Amino acid sequence: MLESILIAGFGGQGVLSTGQLLAYSGMLENKYVAWIPSYGPEMRGGTANCGVTVSDTPISSPVVSEPTVLIAMNRPSLEKFESCVSPAGIIMVNSSLIDIKVQREDVRTIYVPANDLAEEMGNGKVANNIILGSLIEMTGVVSLDMVVESLKKVLPPRRHNLIDINREALEKGMQLAKNAGEKTSNVS
Amino acid sequence: MEKVFTRPNSLKDIPMHYCPGCTHGIIHRLVAEAIDELDVVDRAIGVAPVGCSVFTYQYFDFDMYQGSHGRAPAVATGIKRVVPDGVVFTYQGDGDLAAIGTAEIVHAAARGEKITVIFVNNAIYAMTGGQMAPTTLMGQKTTTTPFGREANSNGFPIRMSEMLSTLDGASYVSRVSVHDPKNINKAKKSIKKAFEMQIAGAGFTMVEVLSSCPTNWGMSPKEAVKWVESDMIPYYPLGEFKVPSEV
Amino acid sequence: MAKILMKGNEAIGEGAVRAGCRYFFGYPITPQSELPHYLAKRLPEADGVYLQSESETSAINMVYGAAGAGARVMTSSSGPGISLMQEGISYIAGAELPCVIVNMMRGGPGLGNIAPAQSDYLQAVKGGGHGDYRVICFAPASVQEIIDFMKDAFELADKYFNPVMLLADGILGQMMEPVELGEEETVQIPDRAWAANGMRGREKKNIINSLYIVPEDMEVHNHKLTKKYAEITENEQRWEEYRVEDAEMVLVAFGTSARIAKAVVDRARDEGLRVGLIRPILVWPFPVKAFEKVIPHAEQFLTVEMNMGQMVEDVRLAVAGRRPVHFTGRPGGMLPVASDVFQEVKKLMSGGAK
Numbered sequence: 001m002l003e004s005i006l007i008a009g010f011g012g013q014g015v016l017s018t019g020q021l022l023a024y025s026g027m028l029e030n031k032y033v034a035w036i037p038s039y040g041p042e043m044r045g046g047t048a049n050c051g052v053t054v055s056d057t058p059i060s061s062p063v064v065s066e067p068t069v070l071i072a073m074n075r076p077s078l079e080k081f082e083s084c085v086s087p088a089g090i091i092m093v094n095s096s097l098i099d100i101k102v103q104r105e106d107v108r109t110i111y112v113p114a115n116d117l118a119e120e121m122g123n124g125k126v127a128n129n130i131i132l133g134s135l136i137e138m139t140g141v142v143s144l145d146m147v148v149e150s151l152k153k154v155l156p157p158r159r160h161n162l163i164d165i166n167r168e169a170l171e172k173g174m175q176l177a178k179n180a181g182e183k184t185s186n187v188s
Numbered sequence: 189m190e191k192v193f194t195r196p197n198s199l200k201d202i203p204m205h206y207c208p209g210c211t212h213g214i215i216h217r218l219v220a221e222a223i224d225e226l227d228v229v230d231r232a233i234g235v236a237p238v239g240c241s242v243f244t245y246q247y248f249d250f251d252m253y254q255g256s257h258g259r260a261p262a263v264a265t266g267i268k269r270v271v272p273d274g275v276v277f278t279y280q281g282d283g284d285l286a287a288i289g290t291a292e293i294v295h296a297a298a299r300g301e302k303i304t305v306i307f308v309n310n311a312i313y314a315m316t317g318g319q320m321a322p323t324t325l326m327g328q329k330t331t332t333t334p335f336g337r338e339a340n341s342n343g344f345p346i347r348m349s350e351m352l353s354t355l356d357g358a359s360y361v362s363r364v365s366v367h368d369p370k371n372i373n374k375a376k377k378s379i380k381k382a383f384e385m386q387i388a389g390a391g392f393t394m395v396e397v398l399s400s401c402p403t404n405w406g407m408s409p410k411e412a413v414k415w416v417e418s419d420m421i422p423y424y425p426l427g428e429f430k431v432p433s434e435v
Numbered sequence: 436m437a438k439i440l441m442k443g444n445e446a447i448g449e450g451a452v453r454a455g456c457r458y459f460f461g462y463p464i465t466p467q468s469e470l471p472h473y474l475a476k477r478l479p480e481a482d483g484v485y486l487q488s489e490s491e492t493s494a495i496n497m498v499y500g501a502a503g504a505g506a507r508v509m510t511s512s513s514g515p516g517i518s519l520m521q522e523g524i525s526y527i528a529g530a531e532l533p534c535v536i537v538n539m540m541r542g543g544p545g546l547g548n549i550a551p552a553q554s555d556y557l558q559a560v561k562g563g564g565h566g567d568y569r570v571i572c573f574a575p576a577s578v579q580e581i582i583d584f585m586k587d588a589f590e591l592a593d594k595y596f597n598p599v600m601l602l603a604d605g606i607l608g609q610m611m612e613p614v615e616l617g618e619e620e621t622v623q624i625p626d627r628a629w630a631a632n633g634m635r636g637r638e639k640k641n642i643i644n645s646l647y648i649v650p651e652d653m654e655v656h657n658h659k660l661t662k663k664y665a666e667i668t669e670n671e672q673r674w675e676e677y678r679v680e681d682a683e684m685v686l687v688a689f690g691t692s693a694r695i696a697k698a699v700v701d702r703a704r705d706e707g708l709r710v711g712l713i714r715p716i717l718v719w720p721f722p723v724k725a726f727e728k729v730i731p732h733a734e735q736f737l738t739v740e741m742n743m744g745q746m747v748e749d750v751r752l753a754v755a756g757r758r759p760v761h762f763t764g765r766p767g768g769m770l771p772v773a774s775d776v777f778q779e780v781k782k783l784m785s786g787g788a789k
Contacts, residue, residue: 020611024440027613035440035611060697062610065772231633235500245642251631253503254644256526259496262488266500266508269484270458271632274504292496295489 001056003141004064008049008081009073009094017154018128019050022135024150025142026054034062047076054141069139071131072098073114090138092131110134110180117172123162126169133173138181144170196220198229200249209402209409212240214366215308215375216247219279222380223250226387228275233267235260237289239281240315241308258289261296264303275387277304283313286322286346293352300357300391304382307348310399311420318404322346325423330404345423349396353429359390361430365398365421367413378428390432398424438613444469446578446614447537447601448477450585451509455622456535457483458508460497462490464516465549466605467539471511491516495523495536502532503643505630507589511537513605514547514555517563524598525564528660529645533592535585536570537601539608542768550768551605553690556745559602560719567657569664571599571671572719574689578612580716593625595667602718604741606691606770667720674722675714678704679729682711684784687750688739689715691770696739698773703780710780718746726753733758735783739771740764
């Protein structure tokens with residue numbers, strides 16, 4: 001198993017920390033992981049993306065140039081990175097903020113209205129973890145329990161009250177991917 | 189017969205390379221006397237960067253550093269941070285301190301670095317052949333101001349002591365001269381005071397010493413010390429510009 | 436002991452503290468900022484000194500002073516700042532003081548940019564400043580290596596009385612990987628009888644100096660340094676060999692580009708191509724011994740760098756005309772892409788470049 005995951009969005013969307021959470025979870029599962037950020041010129045409001053590699057074997061290159069998974073949190077990210085996803089890879093689209101469709105037909109695509117679902121849950125900040133839930137459902141790159149375990153380590157103790165809602169968000173994303181998978185199982 | 193005047197212990201008994209009539213030797217002696225009298229030769233550490241005083245590490249009989257041009261205050265900062273009980277000083281010329289090393293001296297002073305700076309101002313680059321220095325006086329002829337320094341192309345001399353005394357980090361800043369015995373005695377007191385303050389834990393201390401350079405000024409030693417009095421002191425007034433506030 | 440996830444820049448800081456370094460002098464520059472941020476917190480905890488200097492010029496001279504006074508000391512910068520430090524590094528080499536200098540390379544020349552590059556290889560391994568000297572130079576390729584090499588770097592600096600550089604790029608600085616820190620050991624710093632830190636009863640004064648005004652004396656000092664560099668070259672070559680045993684094509688790369696090259700080797704092997712990698716772990720001294728081992732079966736070499744071809748010069752010196760040595764690279768903060776490098780490998784192996 002080797003997944004190289006590119007997470008891209010606006011600065012301030014939590015793209016980098018979501019990537020770190022994923023890397024942390026992989027590490028707790030004793031997998032090989034690497035996390036690489038790429039900032040736009042502005043720390044906030046500009047584009048931000050990070051590459052996360054999770055693998056059963058030592059990681060040769062931590063550079064994510066042909067991701068197996070693209071998580072596009074905003075439209076510019078989808079437009080910029082759609083073409084570099086490896087064939088038979090996965091493109092995850094935050095359809096709350098992206099009103100266009102994926103053009104490629106050689107990848108699996110899932111549309112997750114992450115911000116809308118997060119608002120419904122009463123906390124806009126869990127949008128990333130809804131998508132992360134879909135990711136772990138579709139790839140099995142890490143387990144739900146390990147992500148929750150990682151949250152306990154990554155979040156400062158005063159924020160541990162947020163663990164439950166984040167778990168719910170992850171589960172919501174998983175369910176969504178499961179349903180989508182049933183509906184579009186013949187889409188390669 | 190009782191000896192009433194001897195070489196300070198912390199000055200080595202070897203020939204110095206300075207030109208006849210140069211007052212570096214006197215200033216070395218004053219520093220060595222202060223170190224001796226304060227009984228700190230065992231923890232004295234000096235830094236002499238590039239300039240006529242570059243060989244100073246040979247003359248003082250305690251731990252010494254030769255540093256790069258202008259950077260002695262940075263070198264001394266590194267030393268003092270590692271050896272907080274060291275009595276650390278730099279011995280810098282005017283080109284070194286007031287031109288290439290302005291950033292280092294200003295920031296060492298601003299940080300209140302607990303070092304003492306002996307700043308020898310002879311209004312010229314001596315070692316490299318008598319070029320204009322940042323402290324060269326208006327009208328003064330040097331090898332790079334052959335018609336005399338003039339404002340239009342050369343700007344104005346810098347009064348470092350006055351400048352540095354404006355900084356909060358500076359604890360003691362004075363200007364002295366060694367052109368006659370009376371002033372040599374005053375200079376000695378000021379240098380000793382600066383070291384005493386450092387030993388007592390005060391921040392940045394500096395003594396600017398007006399010095400003569402007969403060779404590059406094109407004067408006899410006697411004319412040179414007269415010129416210090418007649419031409420340098422009016423532009424570079426002697427005195428204490430920053431003194432510790434009395435408790 | 437449990438692994439933790441750590442950024443390369445922070446790993447440098449933690450590695451340094453664990454290696455007994457207690458003094459850091461530096462000036463802000465991207466992309467190494469996480470290191471000073473980390474040490475500004477960590478050093479005071481360890482009774483050390485973190486000092487932000489007024490310039491890189493000052494920083495390296497503070498290092499000179501602190502090293503001369505016997506401290507384990509380091510500084511860090513990137514491209515333009517390292518250029519400003521070169522005069523001071525030359526003094527440190529001349530005065531034979533131990534210290535560690537980190538260069539988190541970025542795109543150049545000039546202001547260039549802040550993206551990861553390997554643009555300062557030649558500056559790092561050929562001396563860098565004025566005069567005739569060399570700097571021992573580590574080129575880590577992972578966050579774990581950074582942690583491990585910091586200790587080695589300080590130890591080699593002490594062993595040879597020489598500045599040691601850690602040459603990395605923005606990717607390594609920013610990348611997070613799991614690291615095993617191990618138990619924090621008590622560090623034994625070798626005796627510093629030579630240090631100029633006050634005589635304190637010592638009979639003779641110590642002098643920290645790089646001035647030899649008499650040419651005969653300077654020549655003697657140059658010979659002494661050269662002898663030391665020869666000894667380092669003989670004893671300290673370090674490299675990693677990856678699948679080179681039967682390789683017909685040997686890639687040569689360091690740091691981040693070696694990670695990319697490794698992926699290329701794997702891909703080539705999957706397709707049955709005999710490709711391997713030599714990764715210099717120290718880029719000075721350059722691991723010429725590694726090349727003697729592979730020359731019998733290697734038909735050609737391909738150097739992969741994040742610049743326009745710098746280490747390739749050393750590879751050519753090591754190969755000494757016996758085999759063709761090719762180059763591929765991306766400069767300016769762009770990264771070589773594994774699939775592009777693989778295409779180059781295939782082209783060369785099918786005789787495309789003959």
